Amino acid sequence: MSAAAGEPAADVPAAELVAVTKRFGPVLANDAIDLAVAKGEIHAVVGENGAGKSTLMSVLYGLHRPDSGHVRREGRRIRLRSPADAIAHGLGMVHQRFRLFPELTVAENVVIGAEPVRRGSVDRAAARRAVEELGERYGLRADPDARVGDLPVGVRQRVEILRALYRGAEVLILDEPTAVLTPGEAARLFEVLRSVTATGASVLLVTHKLSEVLAAGDRVTVLRRGRVTGRFDTARTTADELVRAMIGRSLATAAPPRGRGAPPRGPYALEVRDLSVRDRDGVARLSGVSFGVRPGEIVGLAGVAGSGQRELLDTVTGLRALGHGDSGEVLLGGAPVPRGRDPEVAYVPEDRHGRGTAAEMSLAENLLMGDQRRIRTARFGLSRAAVRARARDLVERFSISAASVDAPISALSGGNAQKAVLARELSRRTPVVVVEEPTQGVDVGAQERIHALLAEARDRGQAVLLQSSELPELRALCDRILVMYEGRVVAEFRGEDATDARLGEAMTGAAGAVR
Known part of the structure; x- marks a missing residue:
């Protein structure tokens, strides 16, 4: 039977990236990538740090415009100039880096941009009820009156997820959603995602946890250095096969x-x-x-x-x-x-962006923090050559992927920023x-x-x-x-x-x- 008038065919992807290429200066982040997520599936996207996963999802959410290629939604080509366009097309995203307002409450953060209104004003009671109901329904409880800036990282992540669920996206992009959840919370999240996809909605899951991919995903696309290196049905693949597609080899040993x-x-x-x-x-x-x-x-x-x-x-x-x-x-x-x-005391904080690094400073300067007195000094202060030489040594020893040690650390992927903090702290002995x-x-x-x-x-x-x-x-x-x-x-x-x-x-x- 043909689809009803105005309705997409059942086998048309819910969302599709077609030959998407994206560059940042000399860095080729995405190289002619094709990716399609079917209706009612959890589709995982995995790869090394810097493989282009977050960039690709940012293109789908309207944060970046592709240099070439395009996005389709239910078979129709769409133009995404901003996240507002993506939301209008039924796309939602939970980011790896929190995008919350620390001075606002949980309820205010969840409903912002889509506030319930009563008699011309924001209905704060309705906003609180929405948070409580969502938290109860999905096992992601958070005090609606708590100020987000006072919350631990794990609870802030719950607020991000609650906000995306509140907007009711038909295609939900989750960038490392379980990074700060306990195993029990993660298991409940995937139960939620299964109930969401049972209604015909779709989930794109960006994660480094292969156990999650194999347990919760239906299909998986593997990226390496900005290109697709494998597409798998999770029921017919193994963790080792995924690892080989991700890094070009099997893991030598366990931990x-x-x-x-x-x-x-x-x-x-x-x-x-x-x-x-x-x-x-x-x-x-x-x-x-x-x-x-x-x-x-x-x-x-x-x-x-x-x-x-x-x-x-x-x-x-x-x-x-x-x-x-x-x-x-x-x-x-x-x-x-x-x-x-x-x-x-060497200290590697959980919040690598807020506590671990200074976003406006270069990678070399961030790798220097706390160790300035040990670096050979020039006549009027630190020797820039010595600072850069030390940074290049740490980049090589800790396999940090960066265009240059002079690039701002904010240009690094989240995983490479983490490795930079570890390199700085562990090298101090x-x-x-x-x-x-x-x-x-x-x-x-x-x-x-x-x-x-x-x-x-x-x-x-x-x-x-x-x-x-x-x-x-x-x-x-x-x-x-x-x-x-x-x-x-x-x-x-x-x-x-x-x-x-x-x-x-x-x-x-x-x-x-x-x-």
């Missing part, structure tokens, strides 16, 4: 093995003693937290977003000073941690290393290298405190894993005891899972 026999002994390089802290409203965020990390071990932190990890790591790194109503202490090498960043979400938004080849670098730091005798939402990452790398829940360390696991099931139970405060 470095956890531990090396007997645990290290001796004094702690980093010790937290009975630490309790309150926020500016007097609400307890940490309660009696105590643990230590010895030289030559990696200790992991697991927990649902908002369980106190942010306050703990800010205090450990010296970014947050103990104030009135706080108690306990943090010791580095037996001495109290000083106020402000301690040069003896400090006694203590604090790392948050080291492989968030990083491709599988880079993940392998980052895991090896953290294992090397441990083997050199550095004390590594690692916070990650990736339970397999924690289990592979850590000698011990501490689980946080509601501001307390509620469980500690070693070796085979650290199963995903036991960690998950402790992360949600399940009875019997805590100490």
Whole structure:
């Protein structure tokens, strides 16, 4: 039977990119790429950092105009001059880099641009109800009255997803949507996406997590250096086949093995003693937290977003000073941690754009931060030649993809910006290393290298405190894993005891899972 008048045929793609090419100066980001997403499917797009995934999705969402090629929507060629055009054509996008207004509430961020109106004014009560209903329906709860700037990264990601769901897009583009979600939250998200596609809507999923691709995707397109290197049905492919299409080889090994026999002994390089802290409203965020990390071990932190990890790591790194109503202490090498960043602590923050880098500065300048005194100086200050030579060395050692060390770091892909922060901090060889979400938004080849670098730091005798939402990452790398829940360390696991099931139970405060 033919399609009804005005209705597209059932086999016409919901959205299609046809021979799309996009350049940024000398960099060829997309090279004549064809990609079609069918109605009612989850179509994954994978590739190395800098492979062109985000650029391609930005073309589909109207953020970039292609140099050649075009976009089709349900078989019809469309012109996208802005995201407003994309939204008008039923396209929605959740970005890897948050695009929220920190001074506004959750509800205001979710409905902005499509506010419910009553008697000529924004209906704030209706906006709050919309957030609550969406949160309840999709398991993405967020306080509608909370100021977004006060929320942890994981909750801010939920707000991005809620905003896209609120707009009711028929083609939903998700750029690394689970990067800051717990395994339980990610599983619920994919349940949501399945219910969405069951109605005939479509999802384009950009992710580095091949387990997600194989578990949740219907089809996958692989990009490498701006070109398509493979198209697969997920039911008939393997992770190794995808990896070979992504990086041109199989992964040599799994992550470095956890531990090396007997645990290290001796004094702690980093010790937290009975630490309790309150926020500016007097609400307890940490309660009696105590643990230590010895030289030559990696200790992991697991927990649902908002369980106190942010306050703990800010205090450990010296970014947050103990104030009135706080108690306990943090010791580095037996001495109290000083106020402000301690040069003896390397720190890789989760928010690589806001905390980890200075967007307006060059890659070379960002790689220099915190290490200026060790660089050979010219007569009137830093030697620019020495700074650039050091940057080129780190770019090569850490496989950072960049047009030039003089380019602004904001021009790098998210994964390459992450590698730049890791390169800067791990090259300092400090006694203590604090790392948050080291492989968030990083491709599988880079993940392998980052895991090896953290294992090397441990083997050199550095004390590594690692916070990650990736339970397999924690289990592979850590000698011990501490689980946080509601501001307390509620469980500690070693070796085979650290199963995903036991960690998950402790992360949600399940009875019997805590100490």
